[in-house]
Amino acid sequence: MAEVDEAGNVINKRNQTPKGRLRIDLPVAFGRLHVLPILRNFLERWPEVNAEVTFSDEYSDLVRDGIDLTIRIGGNDDSRLVRKVLAPHRLITCASPHYLETHGIPKVPDDLLHHDTLVFSHRGMPVPWHYEVNSQHRDYPAKGRMRFNNTEALRDAALAGCGLCQVGAFLVGEQVAAGTLVPVLARFCRTEPPICAVYPTKRHRSPKVKGFIAAIEDCWHGQAVWELT
Incomplete structure (x- = not known):
């Protein structure tokens, strides 16, 4: 019985390990300066993840284009998407x-x-x-x-x-x-919409999406780290 439980734990752990292709859409300047360094470290930690990164300052249709995650200033009211605040913006x-x-x-x-x-x-x-x-x-x-x-x-x-x-x-x-x-x-200076991670609802439990968002949160801690001197 113990062996069965251990095997189940191994399978569960395997299912929660980030792996597979991670498709990310990033704003051009912000993505290059502040997201790519985090992505590099994330890929080093999780060798079974492959990243496909596009850069655009336009809002992509994440569901239509099959994109797992984007970083945006603000968000939108699309019910198909989840928005998670990462840092303030001004x-x-x-x-x-x-x-x-x-x-x-x-x-x-x-x-x-x-x-x-x-x-x-x-x-x-x-x-x-x-x-x-x-x-x-x-x-x-x-x-x-x-x-x-x-x-x-x-x-x-x-x-x-x-x-x-x-x-x-x-x-x-x-x-x-x-x-x-x-x-x-x-x-x-007025209050601006925050910087957010936005992803389709069906990606909500994806280990690779959850893992990459967690990596960003571990780096920024909810702060505009680019302003901290």
Whole structure:
């Protein structure tokens, strides 16, 4: 009887071991900077897992495309999906010290009208800048002369002194800590949707999905670790 129980335990353990192909869809910059290092360690720990990673800043249809897991800012109301909050997210408006010395520091969002603002374009449309003014959420049109469809290129333009940018803190945490980018308008920063793991409900009990989410949680501990200095 003991041998039967032991065999059953071995089978149960085997069934709970992460294995097989793990299909992940990641935001381009965030995924490369903050998820890939965790994935590398996860694969080292679980050699029976193979990862297939796609990078896109568009929202994929996880069920239609057969994707096991994605990392998103916020989530959606799709009843077919489960959302698990992993870390907070915020936007930072910043510029290089040289730019601020030359052009001055904006004190309120309306001052942006007198500054060079670096524009992020999504699907050909400029993304407005987000602030909270007098306890109200307000969007400010981005009307700068330089437009980018890649946030890392936009950040690099800010580092080069081309103007102010508004990007996720995950993209500039290292530069802010080093002083090569300086945050401004911090008191107008508004609460943004958190960073979440999103996956189809049918993947809820998949050991490879549960295991990878646990690996992320063990690394971040629910914090925006890219801002901790």
